[in-house]
Amino acid sequence: MKFLHTADWHIGKKLNGFDLLEQQNHVFKQLLQIAKEEEVDGIIIAGDLYDRGLPSVDAVETLNQMFIELNLKETFPIFAIAGNHDSGERLGTGSEWYQYSNFYLKTNLLEATKPIELADTQVFLLPYFEPFEARQLFQDEKIKTIQQGVTRLVEEMKKEMKPDKQHLLVTHFFVAGGQKTDSETKVTVGGLDAISLDLLAESFDYVALGHLHSKQALSHSRVKYSGSLLKYSVSEVSDEKGVWIVSLEDKQVTTTFRKVEPLADLQQITASFQELMSKEYYEQIKRDNYLAISLTDTKVIPNVMTELRKIYPHIIQLDRAYGRDCRENEASQMSQKLQELDPLELFTTYFKQITEDELTEEQVNWLKESLAMTQAARREQV
Amino acid sequence: MKFLHTADWHIGKKLNGFDLLEQQNHVFKQLLQIAKEEEVDGIIIAGDLYDRGLPSVDAVETLNQMFIELNLKETFPIFAIAGNHDSGERLGTGSEWYQYSNFYLKTNLLEATKPIELADTQVFLLPYFEPFEARQLFQDEKIKTIQQGVTRLVEEMKKEMKPDKQHLLVTHFFVAGGQKTDSETKVTVGGLDAISLDLLAESFDYVALGHLHSKQALSHSRVKYSGSLLKYSVSEVSDEKGVWIVSLEDKQVTTTFRKVEPLADLQQITASFQELMSKEYYEQIKRDNYLAISLTDTKVIPNVMTELRKIYPHIIQLDRAYGRDCRENEASQMSQKLQELDPLELFTTYFKQITEDELTEEQVNWLKESLAMTQAARREQV
Known part of the structure; x- marks a missing residue:
């Protein structure tokens, strides 16, 4: 089986106010091309499909069109989950019908432990969740952290695992790298508790992760972040963006990274x-x-x-790069000084700077009257 | 063929602040029961599924669950359109997949003129639209009104009509009743231009309308409003709410009204x-x-x-019921008089009423000063 693993599309995201839909469409087309070239058996999208729970109409239309291209036109099965940026309820609307064309979108914990079988592989779709959801699902007050919730969910998944099948997990969390320490569950990234790499590595043949935007965030041969398709922050400036092509044969995993090129870097x-x-x-x-x-x-x-x-x-x-020099410090001092002036002095200084002229006595009197009235009125309001 | 015709669900609507989701679920269950009893071949929902373009998460989940019940669990084909209260783009997300289970949801004019064939019947789904959309679709600047748009769309639909089939239209507009006057296109209800009854009656065997909430709004044997399932305003207080059961056999139409009972009237x-x-x-x-x-x-x-x-x-x-009596009129006159007092008199009167004492001369002076300053400051701001 051959999968394309991607995540963190963040459709509708704006970069310091700049709309990225055109950029997102541009890299999506490359992803589609890669999927066709590689003749993958399915597309994995590991959460954060939208940038926010209530996406704009344009974002909704864009993502819907991408799904149409992938699943209805090119007939790729899709295995997708909601991430912490998605509203599970909104994203999940209609997903019951998606399954007719092998589009599996899981946005809540109900039946998250039931795998989807695709030939020799069982795919488990575990969307982002909050600890209280796992607590409710299992009626278990002891579940306080994501790690505890995932541990319990993985136990349930194991009951569904057929030994002769390959087991693939798609999820969206911060995975703490390998060190078996107690403290790792306390680490949070992007507001999420960490879950342990070992738990995932031991339980599945391949784990397709979303959440962290850099594929380098975790270094493991079978538990991987795909990273986002675009650089969404300056911290990602040196990232290589793209998708993993994951081949699973007889429980042996081989992965190849296929790059995508942005329209504007x-x-x-x-x-x-x-x-x-x-x-x-x-x-x-x-x-x-x-x-x-x-x-x-x-x-x-x-x-x-x-x-x-x-x-x-x-x-x-x-x-x-090197801060500002003394003259600017002077300006900064001047700014500090200005803040200490009373309104009358401030206006007088400003008038002089702009008009290169002094206020007349009459003007000063008008100004005093106005300021007195305004200040009195402000005192009234307080 | 036997259809259930309903419309104007307005899921998520609040009645003067009161949430109606429980009420809406209650009548929905009766609708489902009627559909099963009558063994209808399809459910027609003629627009305004949601109450607003951006429905709440609860509303989204409720409507989705209703669709699941009707279409996935009970396997009724659904023929639905967007109304003026719906956001076509948001409502339409995922609708490409709905068709796999004979759920036809049309939210824009693209391909609105292509019918869906169900045995001996062609169903045309014409969602609510604005004149500019028809103008763009046909690249025809002469289309300025809904009536002109619908006329043109019906022309296109006629090209698709097979003579041996029955023709059913589902749409969501104000239909002006029968009088062939030029002025009828100028009438607007709920912000919508009217379209002519004759055009629809001549072109289709049955027209399932949404938009007006009373089934009595139009009196025609083959062109009908179903009305809403609940009373959504005081003007609907004496309405009978329910659904039409429409039988179409050899282009002969028979309709029966099946009532639904609200949980709270x-x-x-x-x-x-x-x-x-x-x-x-x-x-x-x-x-x-x-x-x-x-x-x-x-x-x-x-x-x-x-x-x-x-x-x-x-x-x-x-x-x-009978207005208010003289003493209240006096109060009302007093209120009118108060509005004519200047702030100084107003405060003096108020002080006297509350403290049963007069303002001292010093207090009057303070008041005058404060008012003068405030008024001056307000003038500055204008």
Whole structure:
């Protein structure tokens, strides 16, 4: 059996306000192409299909269209689960009908321990859940953590396992890497308790994980994160994005990583403002990329973001590589000083800076009256 | 062929803040029972499945469960469309898979003119649409109204009609009754242009309408509103709620109305406050009903709503059958007079009423100062 393992699509996600639907469609098409080339027997999507529980209409239409392409047009079986970013109830609507075309979408714990059989493989779909859900399901007050919940669920799954079949788990949690310590269940990433790698590695032939966005987050031959299809934060800047092609034959697993290329990459640049604004510089870089810019300048640069955006439309972060110099500290001190001025002094200073003129005596009096009235009125309101 | 025709479920609707999901489930169960008793060949739901485009998670789960009952458990084919209260995009998600089990849900104009064939009947599903959608579909700038859009769509449907088949239309609009006047297209109900009854009656053997909540809204043997399953406003208080059982044999239509009974009815009561609060009175009425109360009293009744709610938990409207008497009119005149007082007089009057004492001269001066400052500050803000 050959599967394509992907996760964390986050359809509808915006990167610092920039809509990514076009980007997401672009990498999806590559995924579809890879699935066809590799002639996989199924597509695994390990949670976080949407970026949020209540996705926009555009996001809903986009994901639905992707499912239509994969499952109805290209007839790939799909094995998908809800992640912590999904609303299980909303995502799961209609999933009872999806099964007619071998699209298995599991969004709650009910029957999560019953596998789907595909030829010689049993696929277990365990969506993201909160400890209370496992507590309710098993009527067991002792289940307080995700690790305890997963342990109990895996016990149930084992009862369903046929020895002559291969066993594959799809789930969406933070898996703590290998160290058998008590403390690992206390680690949380993205608000989730960790579950232990050993439990999963011992129980299944392959575990297709979602949640962490980097495939490097865990290093194990049979328990893997696929990572996201796009770089969704600056911390992922050096990630290689793509999907795992997982072959399971006689309980032997081989995995190959197939890369996908973004339409616009997320890139980190360190340069001076002057360099960035020079044609020789910007002509050699992909200006449409999502850029995290680190300025080497230490001086104040007026309207720096506005100026940079004229050249680079998709700046998602701007900071200083070496901090700011003394003159800026002076400006900062000035700013501090301004905060200490009373409103009358503040306005007088501002008027002088802008008009290069002094207030007349009459103007000062008007100002005093207005301020007195405003302050009195504000006192009334408090 | 035998169909059950229903519409305007408005799942998730609240009646003056009261959640109706339990009520909706109650009548749904009766609908299901009727469908089984009548052994219908299909269930028609003519739009407004949800009450709003972005329904709550509870509403989503409730409707999904109803579909599961009807279509997956009881294997009734479903023919449904989106109404003006539905978001076509959200409601339509997954509908491509529904067809595997003969659940046909149409939420946009694409392919709305292609019928679904069920034995000797062609069912056309025309969801609610805005004129611009028909204009875009046909690339015809002349389509400005719903009537023009429907006319064009019906032309296309006719091309698909097989003469030996019966033709059934499901749609969701205001249908203007029979008078062949130019003005009828100008009538709007619930924000929708009207479409002409004649166009529909001439073109189809049966037309299953949604939108108006009373089955009495239109009187025609083959073009019918089913009305809603529950009374959703006081104007529906005397409606009989239920579903049509429609038999189509050799292009002959017979219809029977099957009633459903609400768990709690919507009821209008006219009585005095004293009657309403007396045990002999309230013990003989169903106090859990949704009540629109018309008080015969004309005098002021302190805390009237609070008092009534102690007995009647579901008051959705409260008014006076005969208006209010002179003393109340005096109060009303006083209220009018108060609105004409300037803030200083108003406060002086209020102070006197509450403390039964006059303001001191010093207090009056403080008041004047404060008011002057506040008014000045407000002028500044305008």
